[in-house]
Amino acid sequence: MKIGFLAMSGVRAHDPELLKLGLTLPGFVERSKVIASLPSLGLLYLAACTPAGHELRYFEAESDRSEPKEVYDCDLVAISTFSAQVFEAYAIADRLRAAGVKVAMGGLHVTVCPTEAAKHADYVIVGEGENVWPMVVIAARRNAPSRTFDSIDFPLVDAAELPVPRYDLLDDRPYNRFTVQTSRGCPWRCDFCASNVMLGRRYRKRPVDQVVRDIRAIQELSPHPFIEFADDNTFVDKEWGKELCRAIAPLKIKWFTETDITVADDPELLELMRDAGCRQVLIGLESPPQSPLQGIELRANAKAKWQPRYLDRLRRIQEHGITVNGCFILGLDGHDAGIFEQVLEFALEVPLFDVQITVLTPFPGTPLYERLLREGRIIETDRWDLCTLFDVNYRPTHMSAEELRQGMRWLTRGLYSAQTTQRRKRPFFQSLRGQKIAV
Numbered sequence: 001m002k003i004g005f006l007a008m009s010g011v012r013a014h015d016p017e018l019l020k021l022g023l024t025l026p027g028f029v030e031r032s033k034v035i036a037s038l039p040s041l042g043l044l045y046l047a048a049c050t051p052a053g054h055e056l057r058y059f060e061a062e063s064d065r066s067e068p069k070e071v072y073d074c075d076l077v078a079i080s081t082f083s084a085q086v087f088e089a090y091a092i093a094d095r096l097r098a099a100g101v102k103v104a105m106g107g108l109h110v111t112v113c114p115t116e117a118a119k120h121a122d123y124v125i126v127g128e129g130e131n132v133w134p135m136v137v138i139a140a141r142r143n144a145p146s147r148t149f150d151s152i153d154f155p156l157v158d159a160a161e162l163p164v165p166r167y168d169l170l171d172d173r174p175y176n177r178f179t180v181q182t183s184r185g186c187p188w189r190c191d192f193c194a195s196n197v198m199l200g201r202r203y204r205k206r207p208v209d210q211v212v213r214d215i216r217a218i219q220e221l222s223p224h225p226f227i228e229f230a231d232d233n234t235f236v237d238k239e240w241g242k243e244l245c246r247a248i249a250p251l252k253i254k255w256f257t258e259t260d261i262t263v264a265d266d267p268e269l270l271e272l273m274r275d276a277g278c279r280q281v282l283i284g285l286e287s288p289p290q291s292p293l294q295g296i297e298l299r300a301n302a303k304a305k306w307q308p309r310y311l312d313r314l315r316r317i318q319e320h321g322i323t324v325n326g327c328f329i330l331g332l333d334g335h336d337a338g339i340f341e342q343v344l345e346f347a348l349e350v351p352l353f354d355v356q357i358t359v360l361t362p363f364p365g366t367p368l369y370e371r372l373l374r375e376g377r378i379i380e381t382d383r384w385d386l387c388t389l390f391d392v393n394y395r396p397t398h399m400s401a402e403e404l405r406q407g408m409r410w411l412t413r414g415l416y417s418a419q420t421t422q423r424r425k426r427p428f429f430q431s432l433r434g435q436k437i438a439v
């Protein structure tokens with residue numbers, strides 16, 4: 001069979017004023033350009049797990065979000081879904097099926113909404129795909145009737161047995177960054193989190209030599225790649241993290257990852273990260289004031305416990321020559337209209353090299369979504385296209401939805417103007433003078 005893997009990249013947002021701001025503010029535009037061009041790691045893993053004897057092609061949806069016409073030459077097309085793009089994905093799936101192409105859909109969104117997805121796909125896959133995908137390919141080849149496959153009925157994906165993702169299928173597309181996974185899942189459980197933790201399997205780390213193997217495979221295609229680790233939380237296990245840094249240091253790559261703030265508690269780890277090429281860590285701080293953090297991490301109230309030492313921990317990371325991208329969620333329960341100024345002040349006080357602001361987003365399948373639904377606080381149900389992290393679709397507790405939208409725009413202007421961006425970034429560069437690090 002000819003099998004196509006169709007990725008739907010790019011960023012999504014609906015708020016017209018925010019979009020307008022995004023097109024003009026320097027800090028905002030830089031990050032959007034960087035992330036908009038990441039390939040789909042999930043699909044590259046599936047390609048690597050495809051039984052032999054099939055012809056494989058990787059496609060990106062066009063910039064107008066339509067499917068490239070070559071995809072109609074395939075017998076089976078795999079589509080990966082996030083909530084924000086799922087309606088676009090369903091429309092493409094409907095067109096492909098009408099033309100006689102079989103469609104398989106998986107990913108974070110259909111994992112939590114499989115019944116909805118079954119109206120648009122021949123095969124729906126719940127959870128991690130690697131062990132299920134070969135059965136889907138066999139089903140398609142036999143023309144087996146439509147069905148849903150649940151990864152829970154298959155062995156747990158062994159993190160030590162993952163193949164090299166088929167980066168080679170990316171051909172000579174102009175990607176400026178590549179993704180690699182060093183771990184899957186996260187031991188914490190924040191009520192709003194819609195990351196890989198949604199796939200329902202436990203936290204697993206990969207053997208470091210296999211991470212090295214995957215990076216080397218990328219270097220064969222692109223000698224000086226910038227790597228984004230597509231992990232939920234890389235440095236949960238500090239000793240394994242040190243092993244990882246020692247192993248990747250000789251590869252001379254630059255990389256970025258997502259981790260929690262406890263990474264700051266181990267100076268030896270920070271040194272090893274810097275020497276191994278870590279340029280930035282993205283950390284979910286969520287809220288400068290502590291009380292809105294109470295209870296949002298459901299296992300040990302970890303986020304509220306970490307908050308009192310935010311300032312010194314963030315400074316320590318940046319003093320080690322690693323920039324921090326601090327993420328804040330606006331509109332948590334308890335946030336009032338003062339939160340926008342508090343975030344701006346905090347970002348300048350650290351000062352944070354990069355900042356990401358998003359609005360609280362009830363992704364389907366999360367405890368947050370269930371709670372807001374119960375409390376009658378979702379404004380429009382089933383509007384998955386609004387799950388962009390930038391569009392407000394719920395009623396906050398201490399301000400109106402409109403105040404939250406306005407505040408988001410105000411803070412966007414405040415944080416990303418040329419002047420504030422310079423105030424946030426310059427101290428980092430100044431502190432590097434005399435040190436051996438180049439960013």
Ligand code: B12
Pocket residue numbers: 007008009010011012013035036037038039040041042043045046078079080081082083084085104105106107108109125127128129130132133136179181193194195196199230231232233258363387388389390
């Ligand atoms: C890299 C990334 C991107 C890349 C995606 C590139 C691409 N073409 O896929 C870019 C930068 C484009 C991106 C964009 C967006 N992203 Co993003 N992104 C991530 C990130 C950091 C890593 C994802 C990843 O690579 N995971 C690793 C792979 C191996 O896992 P996976 O994709 O889930 O695939 C596995 C299974 O799901 C399954 N599977 C997946 N697809 C399929 C298909 C079939 C047929 C089968 C059988 C199985 C299967 O098998 C795979 C292997 O086990 C995550 C955060 C995180 N740490 O996870 C956020 C994340 C996925 N993004 C998120 C969001 C919100 C967005 C945006 C809406 C942001 C915006 N406003 O624009 C857009 C979405 C628009 C779009 N184009 O889809 C949310 C999604 C939440 C949700 N449930 O929908 C996440 C979880 C971040 C977060 N915590 O909020 N993102």
Ligand code: SF4
Pocket residue numbers: 186187188189190193194195197232233260284
């Ligand atoms: S620490 Fe991050 S990845 Fe882990 S559950 Fe919380 S938000 Fe999700």
